[in-house]
Amino acid sequence: MSEPLIEISALSKVFQRDSVEVRALDRVDMQVFPGDFVCLMGPSGSGKSTLLNIIAGVDRPSEGSVIVAGESLNEMSEDELAAWRNHHVGFVFQHFNLIPVLTAFENVELPLLLTSLSKKERREHVTTAMELVGLTDRMDHYPRQLSGGQEQRVAIARAIVTDPTCVLADEPTGDLDAHSAREVLEVLKGLNEQFKKTIMMVTHDPHAAAYASTRYQLEKGVFSKEGARQTV
Amino acid sequence: MKIPLRYNLRSLLVRWVGTLMTAIGIGLTVAIFIVMNALVNGLDSTFVQTGRENQLVIIRQGSLAETNSYFDRGLYETVRLLDGIAHDKSGQPLASGEITVIINHPRLTGESANVLIRGVSDMAFAVRPEVKITSGRKFRDGLRELVVSQSLANRFQNMQIGKTIHIGRSDWRVVGLMEAGGTAYDSEIWADYEDVAQEWDRPIYSSILVRANDAKAAESLTKRIKDDQRINLQALDQKTYFKDQMVSSIGIKALGLFIAVVMGIGSCFAAMNMMYSAVMGRMKEVGTLRALGFKRRSILSSFLVESVILALAGGILGCLMALPLHGLSTGTANFISFSEVLFHFRITPTILLKGLAFAAIVGVLGGILPARRAARIKLVEVLRD
Ligand SMILES: Nc1ncnc2c1ncn2[C@@H]1O[C@H](COP(=O)(O)OP(=O)(O)O)[C@@H](O)[C@H]1O
Ligand SMILES: [Mg+2]
Numbered sequence: 001m002s003e004p005l006i007e008i009s010a011l012s013k014v015f016q017r018d019s020v021e022v023r024a025l026d027r028v029d030m031q032v033f034p035g036d037f038v039c040l041m042g043p044s045g046s047g048k049s050t051l052l053n054i055i056a057g058v059d060r061p062s063e064g065s066v067i068v069a070g071e072s073l074n075e076m077s078e079d080e081l082a083a084w085r086n087h088h089v090g091f092v093f094q095h096f097n098l099i100p101v102l103t104a105f106e107n108v109e110l111p112l113l114l115t116s117l118s119k120k121e122r123r124e125h126v127t128t129a130m131e132l133v134g135l136t137d138r139m140d141h142y143p144r145q146l147s148g149g150q151e152q153r154v155a156i157a158r159a160i161v162t163d164p165t166c167v168l169a170d171e172p173t174g175d176l177d178a179h180s181a182r183e184v185l186e187v188l189k190g191l192n193e194q195f196k197k198t199i200m201m202v203t204h205d206p207h208a209a210a211y212a213s214t215r216y217q218l219e220k221g222v223f224s225k226e227g228a229r230q231t232v
Numbered sequence: 233m234k235i236p237l238r239y240n241l242r243s244l245l246v247r248w249v250g251t252l253m254t255a256i257g258i259g260l261t262v263a264i265f266i267v268m269n270a271l272v273n274g275l276d277s278t279f280v281q282t283g284r285e286n287q288l289v290i291i292r293q294g295s296l297a298e299t300n301s302y303f304d305r306g307l308y309e310t311v312r313l314l315d316g317i318a319h320d321k322s323g324q325p326l327a328s329g330e331i332t333v334i335i336n337h338p339r340l341t342g343e344s345a346n347v348l349i350r351g352v353s354d355m356a357f358a359v360r361p362e363v364k365i366t367s368g369r370k371f372r373d374g375l376r377e378l379v380v381s382q383s384l385a386n387r388f389q390n391m392q393i394g395k396t397i398h399i400g401r402s403d404w405r406v407v408g409l410m411e412a413g414g415t416a417y418d419s420e421i422w423a424d425y426e427d428v429a430q431e432w433d434r435p436i437y438s439s440i441l442v443r444a445n446d447a448k449a450a451e452s453l454t455k456r457i458k459d460d461q462r463i464n465l466q467a468l469d470q471k472t473y474f475k476d477q478m479v480s481s482i483g484i485k486a487l488g489l490f491i492a493v494v495m496g497i498g499s500c501f502a503a504m505n506m507m508y509s510a511v512m513g514r515m516k517e518v519g520t521l522r523a524l525g526f527k528r529r530s531i532l533s534s535f536l537v538e539s540v541i542l543a544l545a546g547g548i549l550g551c552l553m554a555l556p557l558h559g560l561s562t563g564t565a566n567f568i569s570f571s572e573v574l575f576h577f578r579i580t581p582t583i584l585l586k587g588l589a590f591a592a593i594v595g596v597l598g599g600i601l602p603a604r605r606a607a608r609i610k611l612v613e614v615l616r617d
Binding site for chain 1: 243521523528611612
C-alpha cells in the first residue's frame with residue numbers, strides 16, 4: 001500500500017465556551033490514502049466539521065498532529081496556512097459560499113489569482129474546471145441567476161481549479177434537493193474515479209455516503225468501534 | 233492587489249443607497265474644503281498680483297501699512313528729488329504722494345464694511361498703468377468727485393455712476409468706475425488728493441509710491457531713505473509690501489483648516505460607519521476568501537481600497553458641487569468680499585486635486601479600522617455560520 005496522504009494521530013480539539021470545555025475531538029487517529037473517497041458520518045455535534053476544518057488548515061488542533069502530503073500543519077503560521085490551503089485544498093461548503101457580486105467565471109478564477117498563471121492560462125484552467133462540472137454555458141451568470149445545484153457545481157469547479165491535493169466537502173448536498181444532490185455527487189464521483197482526486201466528504205445522507213469508498217462514523221468526538229473505516 | 237477591484241466596485245454598487253449617502257456626505261466636506269482653498273487662493277493671488285518691479289512704497293518708519301502711516305508734506309518734496317527715481321516724458325519724477333482714509337459704508341445687502349479711499353494726483357495713474365477708468369471719467373479737482381472700483385460698485389450702496397455718497401462732512405459724487413487687473417487696488421475708491429486732505433483736515437501724506445530707474449537704483453534708494461536720520465521713513469518693495477499683507481489671509485486659512493479638519497473627522501466617521509456595515513455584512517465572503525488562500529494583508533488592503541474608492545467618489549461629487557461657484561465669479565456676483573478686500577473666487581486644478589487627496593485621506597482614515605476588523609476575523613467562526 002502507498003503512503004497515506006492525510007495522517008492524523010491522537011488529534012484532540014477542545015473548545016472553551018464560557019467556563020465549559022467542549023471536547024469536539026478526542027484522540028482521533030486516521031489515515032487517508034491517495035485516491036480515497038472518504039465519507040465522514042455521524043450525528044450533529046459529533047465533531048465532523050471540526051475534523052474537516054483542521055485537515056483543511058482552517059482550524060488548529062488542541063493536541064495531536066496533522067500531516068498532509070508530507071507537511072505538518074501544526075507548525076505553520078496563519079499566512080503559511082493560507083498559502084498552503086490555496087495549493088493543497090479545494091474546499092466545498094454546505095452553503096456554496098460563492099461571492100455574490102462575482103460571476104461564475106470570476107468565482108472560479110479567484111484561487112488562481114494567487115498563482116503566477118497568466119490571464120490566458122487562468123481562462124483555460126477555469127474553462128476546464130467548468131467543463132468538468134458541466135457548466136460552460138453559465139460562465140457569465142451571477143450566483144443568484146443559478147439554481148442551488150448549479151451554484152454548488154460552480155463551487156466544486158472553484159475547489160478543483162487549482163488542481164489541489166485533496167477536495168474537502170462539508171455536507172455539500174445539505175442545502176440541495178434530491179435531484180441536484182445526485183448531480184453534485186456524480187461530479188464528485190467522476191473527479192474521484194477519472195482524475196483520482198482524493199475526496200473527503202462530511203454528510204448526514206446515507207444516499208450520499210453510498211458514493212464513498214471508505215466510511216467513518218464519528219460519535220461525540222471519537223470514531224465508533226464498528227463504524228471505523230469500512231471499506232466498500 | 234490580489235483581490236480584484238471589481239469585487240469592491242460591485243460591492244459598493246450593490247449597496248448603492250448607502251454608498252451614495254456616504255459619498256454625498258464626504259462630497260459636501262470636500263466641497264467646503266475646496267471653497268475654503270479657493271477663497272484663500274483668491275485672496276493670495278490678489279496680493280501677489282499687486283505691484284511692479286522696481287517700485288517702492290514709502291511709508292512712515294514703524295508703520296505696517298499705508299493705512300496707519302502719515303508724515304509731513306515737506307518730506308514728499310525731499311523724496312521726489314532723490315537720485316535714482318525715474319522720470320516721465322515731461323521730466324517729472326515718477327513719485328506719487330497719496331493719502332489713505334478708511335470709511336465704513338453699507339453693502340447692497342445692508343451690513344457695513346470698511347472701504348479704503350485713496351487721495352491721489354495724476355501721478356498715481358502714471359505709476360499704476362494697470363488702473364484704468366472703464367466708464368465715466370476721472371474726478372476733477374475741488375469738486376468732491378470719486379472714481380470707484382468696478383468691484384466696489386457691484387457690492388456697495390450708492391457707488392454707481394451718478395450716485396452721491398455722504399462721507400466726512402460733504403456729499404461726494406461718483407463720476408467714474410475703474411478696474412485694476414485683479415490687484416488690491418480693485419477694492420479702493422480714488423479721489424483728488426487735496427479734496428481728501430481738506431475733508432479730513434489732514435495736510436499729510438500716508439505714502440509715496442515711486443518708480444526707481446532699475447533694481448540697483450531701487451536698492452540704493454531704499455538704503456538712502458533708511459540711513460537718512462532727517463527723514464523718518466522706510467521704503468518697501470511694492471510687490472513684497474502687498475505679499476506681506478497676505479498675513480491677513482492667515483486667519484482665513486486657519487479658520488478654513490479648522491473647519492476642514494472638523495468636517496473631515498465627521499466624514500471619516502461616515503466612511504467608517506459605512507465600511508463597518510460592509511464588513512459585517514460580508515463576514516462570510518471574507519471567510520471564504522481566507523479559506524481560498526487569500527492572506528489577511530490582502531483582505532485588509534481590499535477593504536481599505538474599497539473605502540478609498542468610496543471616499544474618492546465623494547471627492548468627485550464634492551468637486552462637482554464646488555465648481556459652479558467658480559462659474560459665479562465670472563457671472564453677476566463677481567466677487568466675494570472679505571472685510572475691505574474684494575477678490576476673485578478661484579478654483580484651480582491644483583485645488584481640485586487637493587480636494588481629491590483630502591477625500592482619499594478620509595477614505596484611508598475611515599477605512600483602516602473596519603479593514604483591520606475584516607482582516608482579523610476568526611476564520612472557523614465565520615465559516616460556521
Ligand atoms: N467555535 C466553537 N466554539 C465552541 N464550540 C464549538 C465551536 N465549534 C464547534 N464547537 C462544538 O464542538 C462540537 C462539534 O462541532 P462540529 O464539529 O461542528 O460538529 P458536526 O459538524 O459534527 O455537527 C459541538 O459540540 C460544537 O458545539
Ligand atoms: Mg458540521
